Amino acid sequence: MKWFIVVMLLLSGCVSPRVLERQGIITATGFDKKGKMYEGGSVMLSFKKMGSSMSEVIEATNKTSKGFRQDLEAQTSHDLGSGQIRVVVYGKELAEKDGIFGLTDTLQRDANIGSLVYLAVGEPSAKQVIKSKKHEDTPDIGTYLYRLIEKNLRSESLLAATLHEFIHSYYDVGKDAVLPCLSVRDDKPIIEKVALFRGDKFVGTVRLDESFYIKMLSSEYNTGLKNMTVSREDVAPLLIKKKGKKVNIVINEIKTKRKIKLISQKPTPHFRVTVNMQTEILEISDKTKPIMKDNVHILERAIEKQMKKEIDQLLVKLKRYETDPIGFGQIYDHSVRKLQLTDKQWLQLYKDARIDVDVNVSILRTGTID
Amino acid sequence: MMKTPNERLSVNAYLVFFLVHTAQIGLGIVGVQRVIFVEARQDAWIAVLISGLWIHLIVFVICQTLKSSEHDNIFSLHTFVYGRVLGWIMNAAVVVYFLMAYTSILLGYVEMALTWMYPDFPLWGGALILVLLTVYALYGGGFRLVAGVSFLTFFMAIWIVVVVFQPLKYAEWIHLLPILEATPKQMMNGVLKTSYTMLGFEVLYIIYPFVKEKERVHRYAQLGVLLTTFLVAIVTVIAIVFFSPKQLDVTIWASLSMFTIVKFPFIERFEYIVIPLWLLVILPNLLLFMWAMTRGGKALFHIKQKYGLFIFACLSFFVAMMFEKRATINEFIDQVGWYGFWLSFVYPFFLYVFVRMKTWAKGSAK
Known part of the structure; x- marks a missing residue:
């Protein structure tokens, strides 16, 4: 029994610790297309030893989304953690031309990220949504977007926004995905429309009152x-x-x-x-x-x-x-x-x-x- | 020939329910949906039910076999039926099977825990912890402890069933239609693929002598199998309606991925509870299979179970160390399923016939 406890204690040190103050928690990420590269920004939330948290948007441009992640790491003294990503915004142009499945694949593969992450299309670009300054009483824009989408899902003016539902519809033959479409008005992201997809490509939008019927007919x-x-x-x-x-x-x-x-x-x-x-x-x-x-x-x-x-x-x-x-x-x-x-x-x-x-x-x- | 253990070492018949059930439920149920679905498509759940019915029949046959002669475990039955040399070989095959099954659980669980929770932890470290745990439990405990563990862990883990229904929020029941589209061949392949998940009831061959009320073993074993079939069928149905077909085709641990939907106010990522908890689910597996191996070691080499324990523990650890990649681990698990299919789904019928023939021949010779 004694040696067993010793082994247990020794082995428990094997997994690297994560100190909260040194973590930069990503709450939202946005991707846009810029030529052949991806351009994107992430909202990083970090905590101080005393007092409140602070948020900051860091940006990078790279060919792949993982390379993008590395570029982000180079810009901050915190360890970036993706376990708290709430919302991922894809720019309209990116979603229309390249499709977003390749980018959602990373989200799925990463066991750190739950399948209830919200996806959304940003109009005119994801960057503008992510960088907007107005986010009511929430600590950062990521949390604001999350609550905004969550509320609209609850009131059923949106029909689907989670990663799970997107992937589900993407793979399902004979059913296409929809996502909320975030637009910026007076520097504040709002939901006015619903983005329609064919496969993983954005094809157009419908107004919320039209999406009422989609919801009514589909479920x-x-x-x-x-x-x-x-x-x-x-x-x-x-x-x-x-x-x-x-x-x-x-x-x-x-x-x-x-x-x-x-x-x-x-x-x-x-x-x-x-x-x-x-x-x-x-x-x-x-x-x-x-x-x-x-x-x-x-x-x-x-x-x-x-x-x-x-x-x-x-x-x-x-x-x-x-x-x-x-x-x-x-x-x-x-x-x-x-x-x-x-x-x-x-x-x-x-x-x-x-x-x-x-x-x-x-x-x-x-x-x-x- | 082995003696029937005395009163002090044996357990009550109702524990057979827990032993059989916990021996069956283990790693398989976490990812079984995909492997059956690939074969039988939306009729996967029917394949599970067919396989369950089949197992009920086998359990009946196993109990009949064990009752029909004075030999009450598979090792002495083998020596009785095949004679010394061939019987030894058959016994060795059984031990190899348990070794493979044990190692596959070891690897599968560690692999899962590493992917989901500790990506920077080495595979050997995880395997070592589990092997040490097995040795520690069996060295001091023996069979009664195994029975106790399966009893306790059953109650510690069964509540997860309640949570399994939460993904139904995203269910699309239309995925189940049209029913019975699978061809008989697809269905058979589906049944075949359930084998790895449903395996474990063959421990009956080994625990039988350790049960006090022999006449009630059969009833409790059937109940255990019934619950297993029920649970596997449920998680299969839920996975089919929760994922879209092509999505399920690529989801390795469908049950776990479904748990990513579950959310409580106090815990956001429920799968992080499930994975450590799953250790409790596989623990009876590990203990039972290791214990079965040591029984086999006793029958094969006449070594004490205590020493056999260390030998087999080292052996399975080294076998486990030969694997690194998920692809090879999957292949290995497939092979265990295949091997187990012949040994547990088909062979009991033959063994029953052989035993009857042998008893009959002996009776008429007298």
């Missing part, structure tokens, strides 16, 4: 808020004033369930999408008669009609970008036996795929007034 929706504009005729029987502009309706506490079925394969794939939605009315821009049991369906049908229209527009847009974030291809692949679908084949089929959307809205409550 379930559980909270969240949606603002819609319906035409006046559709809800006319409810309104007190017959004339005026379009009517704005805000719905809240949205819960959806979706079902996508492949109805026929030939000549072109034909899908039927059924979305069942339960929601509450939060706001109507116009004065209405009391909404009762016998007239609530007017409102429901109006919302359904508008949603169908917007979804159809979105699907056209997605087809034009040749990207399939909803995963129709995945459903096609898994519904047909003995089929090894490839991305190329799916792209051909997707162009002509017929997608019928059916939305069933039921309004559960109308707030505190009828």
Whole structure:
């Protein structure tokens, strides 16, 4: 027993210690394309013996991301640690031309980095996002970006941002990845859009209100808020004033369930999408008669009609970008036996795929007034 | 021929459940999903169930074999069936199998711990710690300690099952469709690949004499196997829905990678808990296999288990030292699985037939 303890004590010294004050903790990294090189910056957070922490952005340019890391090491007296990376931002140009899979590969391979790291596309460049000075009350820009994305994921205005989800969609045939798109306004990074990918290449963006539908069609929706504009005729029987502009309706506490079925394969794939939605009315821009049991369906049908229209527009847009974030291809692949679908084949089929959307809205409550 | 150990050395029958289960669950379950998935695609979980059913049958056969004659362990059965020389060779084959299995666990675990946690720690150092641990435990303890360890570690590690369901947040159930697309050949290959993970129940051949209530061994062994099959099937299903097919094809330790999703307010990276904890899961493996080797050493060379322990410990350490790269370690683990497949999935049936024939021949000769 005695010698055993001795061995244990001796061996425990074998792993090199890491002193907190000497660590430079990277919380966010950004990559951009500069000619054939990668240009990037990392937010390094370091701790003082006394008092608070400080953050600093260090930059480097190199051919590979590991070489980039070495260049960073040369610029700081701290040992850089990547275990706390929260957000990795890729410049729009880089994501569009080179694709980002090669750069995410390092993140996956490194056991220090968890698969819940957030990825994002920076517009116009990652550098501008990383170097922006405004980050509210958080200690550094990395933490700010992390909280910003986390909040939007929680409120379901974004659908996916983690490394795991990106890699998952990248590898999955018939489903394309989406990432948040960070843009800078008044030197402060904000999320206005969602970046669409084909494979690992950025192909375009959709607004957050459009990405609502992507989320609704690709999975379930559980909270969240949606603002819609319906035409006046559709809800006319409810309104007190017959004339005026379009009517704005805000719905809240949205819960959806979706079902996508492949109805026929030939000549072109034909899908039927059924979305069942339960929601509450939060706001109507116009004065209405009391909404009762016998007239609530007017409102429901109006919302359904508008949603169908917007979804159809979105699907056209997605087809034009040749990207399939909803995963129709995945459903096609898994519904047909003995089929090894490839991305190329799916792209051909997707162009002509017929997608019928059916939305069933039921309004559960109308707030505190009828 | 070996004598049946006395009362003081034997254990209660319910411990067979823990012994069989902990001998089965070990390193394999951490990365089994990929190897089956590569063969049987989305039907991998069915392959696991088939393999589980098969093992239930084998466990039945093993218990029948052990019951059918006065020889109650594999070493004396071999001498009984094949005679002295051939029996010795067969026994040596069994010992070599346990040596390989032991070494593969040693290597596999150290390799995993180094990749995830201590990249600057040498492989030999890790292996040495585990070998010393085995020797230390067995030198003082013997079989009753092995049984105790498997009992305790079972309860110390089983709670991880609760956490396994957390990755379902990112599940895409459509990955399981279409069901039964795999051809019979793919399915067979899938079953074959589960062997490394499911192996371990063959220790029944060796622990049998050490159990007090012989008539209840079978029931508890079956229960142990049932739990193993259940757990392996669950982690396989979860991995299939969690990863996309091509992603699973390249993920070495799928179970561990799934744990990178798990997050608690007090611990951000749950896999750093799992990896050290996994030492508890493989510990019964190490102890049982090493103990089985020393039993074999006793049968082969008539050396005391105490000395056998040191010899086999050194031997497995040196075998382990011959490996450096992950590729060769993987190949080795594959070979162990292959060897174990024939020895534990197929051979028990033949042994049963041989034993029956021999007993019958002896009976009619009289």
